[in-house]
Amino acid sequence: GAVVSQHPSWVICKSGTSVKIECRSLDFQATTMFWYRQFPKQSLMLMATSNEGSKATYEQGVEKDKFLINHASLTLSTLTVTSAHPEDSSFYICSARFGGSSGEQFFGPGTRLTVL
Amino acid sequence: GDSVTQMEGPVTLSEEAFLTINCTYTATGYPSLFWYVQYPGEGLQLLLKATKADDKGSNKGFEATYRKETTSFHLEKGSVQVSDSAVYFCALLKAQKLVFGQGTRLTINP
Numbered sequence: 603g604a605v606v607s608q609h610p611s612w613v614i615c616k617s618g619t620s621v622k623i624e625c626r627s628l629d630f631q632a633t634t635m636f637w638y639r640q641f642p643k644q645s646l647m648l649m650a651t652s653n654e655g656s657k658a659t660y661e662q663g664v665e666k667d668k669f670l671i672n673h674a675s676l677t678l679s680t681l682t683v684t685s686a687h688p689e690d691s692s693f694y695i696c697s698a699r700f701g702g703s704s705g706e707q708f709f710g711p712g713t714r715l716t717v718l
Numbered sequence: 719g720d721s722v723t724q725m726e727g728p729v730t731l732s733e734e735a736f737l738t739i740n741c742t743y744t745a746t747g748y749p750s751l752f753w754y755v756q757y758p759g760e761g762l763q764l765l766l767k768a769t770k771a772d773d774k775g776s777n778k779g780f781e782a783t784y785r786k787e788t789t790s791f792h793l794e795k796g797s798v799q800v801s802d803s804a805v806y807f808c809a810l811l812k813a814q815k816l817v818f819g820q821g822t823r824l825t826i827n828p
Contacts, residue, residue, distance in 0.1 A: 644820050645818040645819055645821060646818045648817075651815070709754075
């Protein structure tokens, strides 16, 4: 099946710094990528949807100035957590889809962010 | 809003036992329903899906039937293996967005 990678797999940073997480589709071109956040023992919550070359669409309650999403190519999307604080500590997961709305989403393995 | 509720885990079974993981949903209209599996250290993988009422999704010995009358999509397997140990997520697709349940951790002991 299609492979999606994320980098880094885990990151620790100091409060107030920014962190960038990459999501890559390795063997297909992803017209749409999704970013999710997962708290311990809770479900994945969709943060935003991004289409290549367009601005991301953020879900209600997600601060777009804090979680910057860039989808500059059909194989790469990045999530930048700006001025991170301890409450931003979480597991961030991306997925990628090619084709239309009925296309399957392929998920990355996730990135564990810890903000000290 | 749309939501998915799964039975709480963790679930621990012996090899060859029968498995049921309950999933119910709340949504307007008729969403597509999915089960995803996440093995340790890996991303979520689609296990099976159903797109309309009474559809049965199946894969790797797992089955789930889309029950509109009970708004359910319970996951079943007749004889589990140690390799089935993973976290299982039920989800619905509405307006191109996936809504997930909280996940159920399954451990199979030899």
